[in-house]
Amino acid sequence: MSKAITSKEKNYSDWYNDLVVEADMAEHSDVRGCMVIKPHGYAIWEKMQATLDKMFKDTGHVNAYFPLFIPKSYLSKEAAHVEGFAKECAVVTHYRLKNAEDGSGVVVDPEAKLEEELIVRPTSETIIWNTYKGWIQSYRDLPLLINQWANVVRWEMRTRLFLRTAEFLWQEGHTAHATREEAIEEAEKMLNVYAEFAEHFLAMPVIKGIKTASERFAGAEETYCIEALMQDGKALQAGTSHFLGQNFAKAFDVKFANKEGKLDFVWATSWGVSTRLMGALIMTHSDDKGLVLPPRLAPLQVVIVPIYKGEEELAKISERALEFKSALQKKGISVKYDDSDKQRSGWKFAEYELKGVPVRVAIGPRDFQNGTVEIARRDTLTKEVVSHEGLADRIEKMLEEIQQSLFDKAKSRLVASTRKADSYDAFKKMLDEDGGFILAHWDGTPETEERIKEETKATIRCIPLDQEKEDGKCMVSGKPSNGRVVFARAY
Amino acid sequence: MSKAITSKEKNYSDWYNDLVVEADMAEHSDVRGCMVIKPHGYAIWEKMQATLDKMFKDTGHVNAYFPLFIPKSYLSKEAAHVEGFAKECAVVTHYRLKNAEDGSGVVVDPEAKLEEELIVRPTSETIIWNTYKGWIQSYRDLPLLINQWANVVRWEMRTRLFLRTAEFLWQEGHTAHATREEAIEEAEKMLNVYAEFAEHFLAMPVIKGIKTASERFAGAEETYCIEALMQDGKALQAGTSHFLGQNFAKAFDVKFANKEGKLDFVWATSWGVSTRLMGALIMTHSDDKGLVLPPRLAPLQVVIVPIYKGEEELAKISERALEFKSALQKKGISVKYDDSDKQRSGWKFAEYELKGVPVRVAIGPRDFQNGTVEIARRDTLTKEVVSHEGLADRIEKMLEEIQQSLFDKAKSRLVASTRKADSYDAFKKMLDEDGGFILAHWDGTPETEERIKEETKATIRCIPLDQEKEDGKCMVSGKPSNGRVVFARAY
Numbered sequence: 001m002s003k004a005i006t007s008k009e010k011n012y013s014d015w016y017n018d019l020v021v022e023a024d025m026a027e028h029s030d031v032r033g034c035m036v037i038k039p040h041g042y043a044i045w046e047k048m049q050a051t052l053d054k055m056f057k058d059t060g061h062v063n064a065y066f067p068l069f070i071p072k073s074y075l076s077k078e079a080a081h082v083e084g085f086a087k088e089c090a091v092v093t094h095y096r097l098k099n100a101e102d103g104s105g106v107v108v109d110p111e112a113k114l115e116e117e118l119i120v121r122p123t124s125e126t127i128i129w130n131t132y133k134g135w136i137q138s139y140r141d142l143p144l145l146i147n148q149w150a151n152v153v154r155w156e157m158r159t160r161l162f163l164r165t166a167e168f169l170w171q172e173g174h175t176a177h178a179t180r181e182e183a184i185e186e187a188e189k190m191l192n193v194y195a196e197f198a199e200h201f202l203a204m205p206v207i208k209g210i211k212t213a214s215e216r217f218a219g220a221e222e223t224y225c226i227e228a229l230m231q232d233g234k235a236l237q238a239g240t241s242h243f244l245g246q247n248f249a250k251a252f253d254v255k256f257a258n259k260e261g262k263l264d265f266v267w268a269t270s271w272g273v274s275t276r277l278m279g280a281l282i283m284t285h286s287d288d289k290g291l292v293l294p295p296r297l298a299p300l301q302v303v304i305v306p307i308y309k310g311e312e313e314l315a316k317i318s319e320r321a322l323e324f325k326s327a328l329q330k331k332g333i334s335v336k337y338d339d340s341d342k343q344r345s346g347w348k349f350a351e352y353e354l355k356g357v358p359v360r361v362a363i364g365p366r367d368f369q370n371g372t373v374e375i376a377r378r379d380t381l382t383k384e385v386v387s388h389e390g391l392a393d394r395i396e397k398m399l400e401e402i403q404q405s406l407f408d409k410a411k412s413r414l415v416a417s418t419r420k421a422d423s424y425d426a427f428k429k430m431l432d433e434d435g436g437f438i439l440a441h442w443d444g445t446p447e448t449e450e451r452i453k454e455e456t457k458a459t460i461r462c463i464p465l466d467q468e469k470e471d472g473k474c475m476v477s478g479k480p481s482n483g484r485v486v487f488a489r490a491y
Numbered sequence: 492m493s494k495a496i497t498s499k500e501k502n503y504s505d506w507y508n509d510l511v512v513e514a515d516m517a518e519h520s521d522v523r524g525c526m527v528i529k530p531h532g533y534a535i536w537e538k539m540q541a542t543l544d545k546m547f548k549d550t551g552h553v554n555a556y557f558p559l560f561i562p563k564s565y566l567s568k569e570a571a572h573v574e575g576f577a578k579e580c581a582v583v584t585h586y587r588l589k590n591a592e593d594g595s596g597v598v599v600d601p602e603a604k605l606e607e608e609l610i611v612r613p614t615s616e617t618i619i620w621n622t623y624k625g626w627i628q629s630y631r632d633l634p635l636l637i638n639q640w641a642n643v644v645r646w647e648m649r650t651r652l653f654l655r656t657a658e659f660l661w662q663e664g665h666t667a668h669a670t671r672e673e674a675i676e677e678a679e680k681m682l683n684v685y686a687e688f689a690e691h692f693l694a695m696p697v698i699k700g701i702k703t704a705s706e707r708f709a710g711a712e713e714t715y716c717i718e719a720l721m722q723d724g725k726a727l728q729a730g731t732s733h734f735l736g737q738n739f740a741k742a743f744d745v746k747f748a749n750k751e752g753k754l755d756f757v758w759a760t761s762w763g764v765s766t767r768l769m770g771a772l773i774m775t776h777s778d779d780k781g782l783v784l785p786p787r788l789a790p791l792q793v794v795i796v797p798i799y800k801g802e803e804e805l806a807k808i809s810e811r812a813l814e815f816k817s818a819l820q821k822k823g824i825s826v827k828y829d830d831s832d833k834q835r836s837g838w839k840f841a842e843y844e845l846k847g848v849p850v851r852v853a854i855g856p857r858d859f860q861n862g863t864v865e866i867a868r869r870d871t872l873t874k875e876v877v878s879h880e881g882l883a884d885r886i887e888k889m890l891e892e893i894q895q896s897l898f899d900k901a902k903s904r905l906v907a908s909t910r911k912a913d914s915y916d917a918f919k920k921m922l923d924e925d926g927g928f929i930l931a932h933w934d935g936t937p938e939t940e941e942r943i944k945e946e947t948k949a950t951i952r953c954i955p956l957d958q959e960k961e962d963g964k965c966m967v968s969g970k971p972s973n974g975r976v977v978f979a980r981a982y
Contacts, residue, residue: 029622031609034558036622039637042555064533067525068611068642068658069581072588076596086597090560091585092611093599095646097563097577105567106577108584108608117599118522120559120583120611131520131527140833146530151559151642155586167559342631 005354007288012232016283020161023291023354025278033159033166040355041162041278043299045169048277049149051201051297052171055193061145061173066127068151069118074126078251081125084218088155090120090166120153125219125244125270128174129252136176136266138257143186144176152274162279163236163491170274176266178258180245183267184222187243190271191224194239202277203294203406204228204284205414206238207437207486209462214446217270221245227461227486229414230283233435235461235488238280241271279491285379285406291356292379294406295399302328302335302395303357307345307364314339317363320388324361324373327392333399353378358402359395379406420484424475427487431458437488441481443474452476452487461486496845498779503723507774511652514782514845516769524650524657528766531846532653534790536660536766540640542692542788543662543764546684552636552664557618559642560609565617569742572616575709579646581611581657611644616710616735616761619665620743627667627757629748634677635667653770654727654982661765667757669749671736674758675713678734681762682715685730693768694785694897695719695775696905697729698928698977700953705937708761712736718952718977720905721774724926726952726979729771732762770982776870776897782847783870785897786890793819793826793886794848798836798855805830808854811879815852815864818883824890844869849893850886870897911975915966918978922949928979932972934965943967943978952977 005022006014021027025041028034037045053063075086096112099105121127128146135141153167162168173190177183191208198206206226216223220242228238249255249265256266285292295301304321308314321337328335338348345362352360360376367373373391376383379402386394417436421427430438442448442460453459467483474481496513497505512518516532519525528536544554566577587603590596612618619637626632644658653659664681668674682699689697697717707714711733719729740746740756747757776783786792795815797808812828819826829839836853843851851867858864864882867874870893877885908927912918921929933939933951944950958974965972 027622027625029558029618031558031560031562031618034560036558037556039553039555043553045556046554062530062534063537064530065528065536065660067520067522067527068644069522069525071522072599073596075588082597086588088587090583090609091588091599092581093584094582096579097566097582097610105564106573108563108582118581119588127520127522131518134518153559169556 005288005290008231015288016279017161019282019286019290023356025282025291026161028159028161033156035161035165035167037169037275040299044281044293044297045275045278047297047299048201049171052193052197052273053149055197056147056171056173059145059189059193061147061175063148064146065148065150066124066131068121070121070124070127072117072119074130075119077126078219078247080247081219081251085122085154086119088157089122090153090155092118092120121150122152122154123270123272124148124150124152124172125174125248126252129248129254129268132174132176132266133252133254136254136256139178139259142176142178142256142266143182145173145186146175147171147173160279160491162275162282165275168275170272172270172272175269176249176254177269178256178267180267183245183269184243187222187224187241187269187271190269191226191239191241194241194271194273195226197273198226198228198238199407201294201296202281202284203296203403203410204238204280205407205411207462207464208466209464209486211240211462212446212449212460212485214449215460217242219244219247221247225462227437227488228280228284229417229437229488230280230491231413232283233417233489235437235490236276236280236283237461237490238277239271239273242269244268244270284410286356289350289381290354292406293356293358295358295403298356298358299334300336300355300357301333301399302359302361303348303352304335304337304361304363305345305348305352306337306339307362309365313365317365317368320368321363324388324391328395331392331396333392333396359398361391361395377402421475422472427458427475428456431456431487431489435489437461437486439484440475440487441472441483442485443477443479443481445477445479448474448476456489458487458489461488461490496779496781499722506779507770508652510773510777510781514847516773516782517652519650519652524647526652526656526658528660531790532769535772535784535788536769538788538790539692539768540662543684543688544638544640546688547638547662547664550636550680550684552638552666554639555637556639556641557615557622559612561612561615561618563608563610565621566610568617569710569738571738572710572742576613576645577610579648580613581644581646583609583611612641613643613645614761614763615639615641615643615663616665616739617743620739620745620759623665623667623757624743624745627745627747630669630750633667633669633747633757634673636664636677637666638662638664651770651982653766653773656766659766661763663761663763666760667740667745668760669747669758671758674736674760675734678713678715678732678760678762681760682717682730682732685732685762685764686717688764689717689719689729689771690898692785692787693772693775694787694894694901695729695771696898696902698953698955699957700955700977702731702953703937703940703951703976705940706951708733710735710738711761712738715956716953718928718979719771719775720908720928720979721771721982722904723774724908724980726928726981727767727771727774728952728981729768730762730764733760735759735761775901777847780841780872781845783897784847784849786849786894789847789849790825791827791846791848792824792890793850793852794839794843795826795828795852795854796836796839796843797828797830798853800856804856808856808859811859812854815879815882819886822883822887824883824887850889852882852886868893912966913963918949918966919947922947922978922980926980928952928977930975931966931978932963932974933976934968934970934972936968936970939965939967947980949978949980952979952981
């Protein structure tokens with residue numbers, strides 16, 4: 001196989017980029033900052049979508065779809081929001097092209113200028129709350145629990161496949177509530193949905209917390225987040241859930257009459273995860289041979305490859321292989337029997353390793369005679385020769401083991417990479433030598449936070465929800481603190 | 492219930508708009524030509540998506556995602572394509588906003604002008620074939636059978652919810668093949684998938700055919716289509732499948748080496764259906780009381796409504812209702828027990844009629860004593876009182892009957908509304924009096940086609956695939972014709 005992936009040791013960043021492209025996950029397009037999500041990558045995203053969508057529906061949410069374009073003036077209606085989002089964005093100014101007079105192609109028709117420019121949505125709070133105004137009059141209309149699956153655009157200057165792209169795919173939940181308490185409960189509930197999804201499906205342990213004021217979503221009163229740790233010791237924000245207070249209701253004048261007929265502004269949340277999770281998934285488990293996928297998100301969980309000379313051998317092996325395939329399918333396991341003659345078995349082995357198929361079954365003529373097959377586990381790269389008998393049961397169990405084992409391994413790494421620093425020097429040393437999550441005391445001021453960020457490139461990932469009360473002193477200012485926050489360098 | 496829908500008789504167009512909004516399907520947004528797809532409408536679209544997606548996968552296709560933006564110059568690469576699509580479209584010219592100096596909000600930053608403007612995709616042939624160039628080298632890479640679910644934008648001047656909007660949701664398949672024959676086979680296969688979906692799920696009979704040269708997709712050698720007939724006698728194009736020849740491969744220089752190592756351009760197809768199908772669905776079956784949905788696409792197939800006075804009665808009824816609910820769910824039927832006390836039962840009856848729930852079950856205290864329930868069919872508006880015994884089986888059968896009955900009714904209407912005209916006068920009279928599909932002889936020239944369109948607003952919907960050979964004379968020019976084509980006024 002000619003596909004070459006830089007080793008993680010040599011260059012983690014090149015390893016990631018090579019892997020994403022070679023494993024058919026995604027590639028850069030000719031359009032600056034926009035990626036093409038290739039079929040294998042998209043198949044994994046579809047599994048993520050289906051799983052999350054079910055979790056959203058099980059918690060009472062429905063889907064809807066709002067316009068791609070946002071009138072420029074909407075962005076200005078919420079003061080904090082405009083500062084955060086009305087900067088780097090794609091602006092539609094015209095609605096028509098015409099043939100160039102010199103015959104060189106098409107040019108923008110200057111006559112077709114929009115009266116008000118349209119922004120390609122960077123997030124949809126404004127257009128959605130402008131719509132909710134028409135949907136909410138009474139407490140009977142609440143809560144409104146709506147999610148949207150959509151593409152959004154933020155004009156990022158430095159892009160990386162999945163992790164930071166100008167256009168990305170995501171879901172954004174936007175809910176409306178009658179009380180502050182109910183909205184906070186919703187924001188916390190969705191954070192827990194995200195954490196459960198990350199740990200149970202991505203096999204990726206996370207820390208749940210709240211953002212500091214300076215890292216909050218533009219327009220939020222509180223931003224909850226889940227933070228994960230990649231293999232190179234850098235953190236990755238994997239999902240956020242915002243309690244928006246009455247900010248957007250006030251900006252778009254959305255009031256409701258309560259049971260007593262009294263008018264009040266509506267309370268809001270929004271929450272989202274994106275194709276960024278694809279990057280998190282890749283960086284949490286994969287190795288130098290390619291992708292390693294947790295079985296619950298693997299589009300293909302098992303591949304069966306025949307090893308044969310000639311049609312006669314293939315026919316015999318195929319008969320048995322198709323029995324295995326059928327037995328696995330009955331268990332709801334997705335399986336492919338690859339008897340294509342376009343490629344050799346060695347090429348296929350490498351290809352399925354690259355693509356992260358959790359279990360590979362190989363059947364050669366000797367296996368066939370002995371009533372055995374060779375099973376290879378993608379995560380550990382171990383092989384064993386086992387009997388035909390009870391094969392489907394064994395593989396079913398193996399898939400569960402792989403799922404658990406990937407989580408355990410990532411969890412051990414997270415635990416080992418989460419350390420306490422009690423001085424700024426120790427903090428900087430830890431950061432430079434190993435990275436990871438560093439628990440340290442901070443005085444709670446944005447000034448200190450900013451200074452640490454400037455001097456070390458580490459940010460406060462979150463104030464953990466399970467923060468232990470512990471009196472201490474800020475490692476920088478020496479001012480009192482009553483609990484440690486989580487620092488890291490981050491993607 | 493205060494929601495008022497104009498009657499079909501009075502004004503078909505107002506009826507449609509009222510229904511779409513009141514049944515929570517969609518509404519116009521503040522952004523010109525862009526709609527909001529409301530939760531009930533989106534739930535139906537999700538069922539369409541899931542069904543089509545499975546049909547695509549069962550025929551060997553995979554999904555991927557390509558950029559929202561297309562560099563302006565790409566549109567010019569295929570000569571016919573640019574004429575068709577590079578006109579009314581959303582043009583991104585800038586990538587940044589900044590605060591207005593007078594503090595009035597945000598303005599476009601003139602410094603952030605793109606070197607080359609980006610077009611919001613009206614369709615993705617160009618960006619996809621530009622990408623395929625990197626994916627296709629050898630016959631081993633073919634066929635490439637890829638579909639994309641996406642939003643697209645065409646700056647339509649006159650918009651109608653679902654039927655014609657500036658932004659709409661759709662799927663677009665883009666396939667690459669080694670031979671002309673294989674590509675034609677693919678285009679025809681996908682047309683058949685669309686026809687099966689329309690008839691089997693939307694319960695909407697269609698005529699399969701090919702478009703005339705002037706109605707062809709810009710860049711296609713052949714456009715296949717399915718055409719349906721709405722209740723007002725107007726036609727609606729419900730899906731198209733294009734054989735693109737080597738046009739896009741030539742425009743983007745996509746060649747492959749065949750088994751003998753010889754280079755040739757790749758053959759292509761593309762095919763799509765959109766949220767327009769939502770409009771087709773509504774206009775095919777609905778009535779003055781609201782939506783009528785075929786059970787296979789109804790997000791909610793059965794609703795159970797209790798009629799009671801006081802908690803005690805409700806408790807008794809609920810116990811029995813939840814048994815029915817569970818029995819129906821076991822059959823895979825989606826069912827809701829609506830015991831909400833926010834609204835009265837009369838309000839609920841009207842609401843579920845409006846939303847098109849195929850079967851309504853009502854249980855009152857007398858029913859409870861008699862061991863009966865009242866079942867109401869949404870399509871026929873008939874009611875019957877039936878025994879508790881075997882209720883789930885009866886409802887399951889009723890759902891199948893409704894599905895079939897809706898198709899039969901629509902099919903009868905289509906047959907009755909498809910007539911032959913042998914003179915231009917008769918043709919015009921039919922058009923004005925009843926509309927429908929009119930089969931007439933045409934001389935095969937774009938001039939005559941254009942003249943008929945200008946004089947009568949009728950277009951050639953298609954040359955039917957099952958066209959009977961019949962010698963005749965063009966109703967306008969008198970020139971010879973060897974088969975009738977399908978004319979209609981259309982949406």
